[in-house]
Amino acid sequence: MNRLPSLFLSHGAPTLPIDPSLPSAEFGVLGAQLSRPEAVLMLSAHWGTARPVASTSTAPETIHDFYGFPRQLYEIRYPAPGAPDVARRAALLLGENDIAADTEPHGLDHGAWVPMLLMFPDADVPVAQLSIQPHMNAAHHFHIGRALRALRDEGVMVIGSGQITHNLRAADFSARPEDADPRVAEFTGWFEDKLAAHDIDALLDYRRQAPHAALMHPTDEHLLPVFAALGAADDDYSLAIQSLGIYQRTLAMTNYVFGSA
Known part of the structure; x- marks a missing residue:
């Protein structure tokens, strides 16, 4: 079996599946371009x-973890099967790398089911979720990824789902694409330059080195999955x-695919 890529997806607003002004179709294009995983x-x-907690649900529920959106959004269900064996394998790999992990049943929050719905609309790819640690830093999450690398040789696609820029307090939900804050492009440009250069040390130190880091991410949780x-x-x-562009003035919709050279 070929080694699968790992991905980082900017999952955007929960309305991504139902708002035609948002780039939902492009997620389907991305999914079609990738080798089909046995699980995610x-x-x-x-x-x-x-x-870290790995979800062992066999039929994870669709969690609508948001408020005040159109009723249509709350009626969406993503009935993909769970991947409890993948969850247990992930917890084992973490433990072998001195990262204590637990397992328990858990559903799919919108950061998980929204991109899965768009990339694999038939809900036929089993999916397990692994929690992040918002109080921990980029290096911690990078080490988690290192521990999980073997999964990519076992038919599992490792996907981090967050947002490459995420400051809702600075967002303007009536903004046009041309109203984008130029500092967003400065941050994403720096980030992508470092990714292209394989400059892991700089990326892990993004909080000090990247332009406008605190503005783009007042808190880290939406960037941690990329690490x-x-x-x-x-x-x-x-x-x-x-x-895929910049929306609501400060939210960049950018996805990264890390493939084998």
């Missing part, structure tokens, strides 16, 4: 725990960037 291990910004995806990648990974 998803690390979403919206499930945070004190230490898990990066850790799961090969040392000499190839980088593919799917740039």
Whole structure:
């Protein structure tokens, strides 16, 4: 079996599946371009725990972890089967790398089911979720990814789901694409330059080195999944960037694919 890539996805607003002004179709295009996984291990910004927890649900529920959106959104169900064996394997790999992890049943939050719905609309790819640790830093999540790297040789696609820029307090939900804050492009440009250069040390120190880091991420949780995806990648990974634009003035919709060189 060929080694699968690891991915980072900017999952956007929960309305991504129902709002025609948002780039939902492009996620389907991305999914069609990739080798089909036997299962997905998803690390979403919206499930945070004190230490890693892998979900062993056999039929994970669709969690609508948001408020005030159109009723249509709450009626969506994503009935993909769970991947409890992948969850247990992930917990084992973490333990072998001195990262204590737990297992328990857990559903799919919108950071998990929204991109899965768009990439695998038939809900026929089993998916397990692994929690992030919002109180821990980028290096911690990079090490988690390193521990999970072996999964990519076992038919499992490791996906981090968050947002490459995420400051809702600075967002303007009536903004047009041309109203984008120029500092967003400065941050993403720096980040992508470092990714292309395989400059892991700079990326892990993004909080000090990246332009406008605190503005783009007042808190870390939406960026932490990229470090898990990066850790799961090969040392000499190839980088593919799917740039889908900037929305609500400060939210960049950018996806990264870390493939084998």
